[in-house]
Amino acid sequence: MTPPTGLISAPPRRIPRWAGWAIAVLVFVAMAPTLGWLELANGIETLHAATVLEMRRDGGSWIMPTLNGTLRIKKPPLPAWIGALAVTDATVAGASSTDPVIRDRAFSRLAWEIRWPALLAGCLMLVATFDLAKTLAGRRAALAATVLTGTSLLFLRYMRLASTDVHLALWVTVGNALLARAILLRQRGCIAAFGLALGLAFMCKGPVAILQTIAPVALLPLLHRRRTATGSGLSQPMAPEPVPARRAIPWRQVFVAVVAFLAVALPWPIMVATSNEGTLAIWWSEITRKDATTLAPDPVYAYLTLLPHLIPWLPAFLLGMLLTLRFRSSRSVRFIHRTKVQRHRGYLLAMLWLAVPILVMSLFKDKNERYLLPLLPPAAILAARGLLAMIAGMRRGRRDAGAWLASHFVLVGGIAIVLPLVGVISPQALPASLTSAWPVSASGGAWYEPRLGLPCLALAIAATVTMFRPPRRSVIAGVGIAAVLMLAANALLLWGYKDTPAGRSEMRPIAERIIAQSAGTRVAYHDPGGKPMPPDLAIYLNRVVRPLEAVRRRGDDEPDIIVMLQRENQRPPSLPGWHSFASEPYGKRYWHALKKDQP
Template sequence: MSADKSERHAAFLGVPPWLALLLVLVIFETGWIGFAIGQPPLLPDEPREAAIALEMAQSGVWTMPTLNGHPFVEKPPLPYAAAALACGLTGSEATGTLRLPQLVASLAALAAVFALGRRLGGAAAGITCALLLATTVEFFRSSLRLAVDPELLAWTSGAALATVEWWLAERPSARAGFWAATCACLALAVATKGPVALVYHGCAALGLFVFGGRQGIGRLPLLFAAYLVSLFPLGAWALALYAHGGWDLVSEALLRNSWGRFARAELGHKAPLWFYLKVLPVVLAPWTLLALAGLGTAWRAAREADTDRGRATVLRTALGWAAGSLLVLSLSAAKRELYLLPALPAWTLLAGAAFIDAARAPRLEGLPRFALLTTLAALAGATVAGSFLLPRQGHAEAALLVLPALLFGGLLAGAWRSWPALGSAALFAGVALAAGGAAPWLMERDSARGSIDAARSALTQAASRTDRVYGVGLREREVAVLSLALRRTFTELADLEPLGGPDAPLAQRTLVVSGGSAPPVLGPRLLERASLEGTGSAPLGAQRLYFSTLVKRE
């Protein structure tokens, strides 16, 4: 049965393919949001992002992110301002409130991918691409993370959509409108993560110019103009930084953080050149094979002059966006899996093109068909293994993974001859069930590695009985956790030497917090001025936070 016949058969059953897919998407997204939105912040980054946003909400200074009262200029202020605004509008400082900008951004990215995917074959194709994005490992894991990258994902996707429509528009007024929309999305992307945000869109545009012929060359000046316009928010922030801290603060933000991260990995995350080739299969799972097969599909469509213009434009954009971003990010000195998130829509559009071709092909005809059948076999095997292994680790709910395993196996058997009616909806429903069965285990694993609950609770309790708090030799993540626990600024010291002196006087009751693998040694000079009332510690990642309560001697 061909794909066209399958669609007619599905419509005859009274369930249009796009409607069944939309139902699966809505149910999956609703469950995912309900499960993830209120999860506590996890190491290494979320406590810091939460602390900065809450400080901004308290101070009302929207142009200067701060951590414990000190300027924090690794990233522009827009993401923190969005979280602070959410707190102000709702009157809540809960973690779920702080995640609202990420939630809106993730839904916006799905909407943009749907709009781009429609160019590949109608509403069903668009929802298929959105589902492919929603069910990838990296999107599921990172799109509600307290980080700037989910918002960058939304603005990058919006800019790519606006650029595609600008490229395809025939009326001058439409072209002008979509060019303005491209400028707006790029400006917001730059205001989210700095000039590096233009890399993703530049790679997407490169795909259009490489295959666009003379039409592409003629639009090059307008694209450069859009990039110049997008830098205006960054210039305004630079002026605010200069007014606050002079050229040193501007240099810290724009040179050390933006250029320094790319060229020298000054702030960490240094990795070898092949890092992304190693992690890409996991990031794209379970659609890795389909995404890789989509590279060939896009390459052929991009080079064919007689192909559908809208489909070819989307695939050219996706090809440049995916392959170009992978190349540029590999050349960067600083590397993280999270940096692939803004390029994830491109890979899912490629996977969507391969999926559509696979659904139309019989048996093992062509690489996309082979990729689809192999993916089904891998999903069936993985869920069967999970249904047996995870219950032994105390997750009885994982036994339900046998249900999607049976569904994947049935799809594999039925799809051997041709793709069945409503097969796409059944496939994504199975993936949603598998994600639901594995989610508690994944959350427990992440919490064991990155939970701050024990440290935050212990610090809050200890600080409630003291008048002054000092942090001694704390790293950035420890400063963030202490800031979240106290909900006020505290004094940071490099070591214990000045404690008790004129620069760091003791209060009647003083809390001293330090990090590391061993508690600090309080010297005799300090103990002459204060008695040690109590000590404690709490786990924080691979190390611990140590705290001592000192009572000033009369």
């Protein structure tokens, strides 16, 4: 691979303290306009949105939220509270309107209102990432880590969705930043603030917050014993002035931290547990995932999906891991041994915050990619180490360092160029063997019209060329162009994805047919095959929708309409005394709305 030629960085300048805030604002401004493009269709997001709507509608309970009339107490409600505060009364009222235009505008506003708090939490996580990386490795690494976090595939994919994991990632990162200050900079006052942050993280998703903050730090004494003889122990402070190697444990601050954590984390669980039988069993099942789902266990290596989700900065991450794991034998990579790598102890701590939670979470049944969001900042800090090593190698004229750096630019340029190129080609112009894997819009055509796709393609090519040879001929400028290009490619991707079946709600078409037939009817859901009810049915009907079995078990009045699924190659669903009055396709399946026969 030919390295970028002529890229010579100017002497490094001092990174301002507000740099993290500037990056967070840039990312928010770049992603915020896209939040209303996609309908509420993602499974975890529709659960959150349906719960929030139910809290805001008809005086729903905030202390113990419900979903279709059933208590939703498996997880703490802090993200639901934040979402409910963001949704306005006008949106809730408009979602129940019989006017399709008003209803459509209301659901567009709902998508924005339910998602912007999550994006804000993600961008505040970038600020916390900057602070954490600054403590662990200095401001240059902090700037690189923040940029890498905000433009990674994992961030761009999940930070636009309203989910509990986004809010958890914020408070875990804030907590780790405070812990790093307390441990490495001896800022003992941060310990009490850490207790508050840990309590808020606990109120997002429970005990996993402890695993992702305190548990890795518990291994620090082991590393200290192993490295004391070489003078690189983690217990030595990072501050420039000499600090005694040993100090008494600040029990007063620890006590305040514990009190702050308990004051935030305990009231809601105690209230719920004392008000509902079987709550402890529900929480134990949720923590261990035993009998929580009927799905087969994910493979133990499932969290290796972190690697592709670090694109386009995966090479820097791999190099940063190599530097951290083989710090004293780094001559295996030619240009690294000539690079003076600083803050090695901080990078080791970042590696602990990444590796320990992954190893523990791999022992559990469910392994979703979004669970990795709180681990993205430490992964980006390790990637920053690799990126800074590449830049240092470039300054020394090492062509192999340029090849490593060029691999990032190739990934970014490939994404930016291939996306509009593929998006403007109609599936009808391709051989039948390719159409099944080709991006297709809901109408069966190309993602982008030529008047949009071709200019985007030309701009992507020009930006890629500029990325390799930026105006100031600076490596840093090339990395900045790559970051902006990733944000632009994300917006273009969502613009095309919004018109695909996957970007639209599965249940909205049948919900619209039901509202057009009779707006105020009681609706139930029934599936003899055991498929759970998609939460977006309750969202787009804007009312409680219970399974038919639950309605009859409760002794409620019979519903006016029953929604049922017709699977591929099966006959339309039927119930004695009911007939289908509306059906809507979704892929190769159909959703039917059934109404009682007239006597």
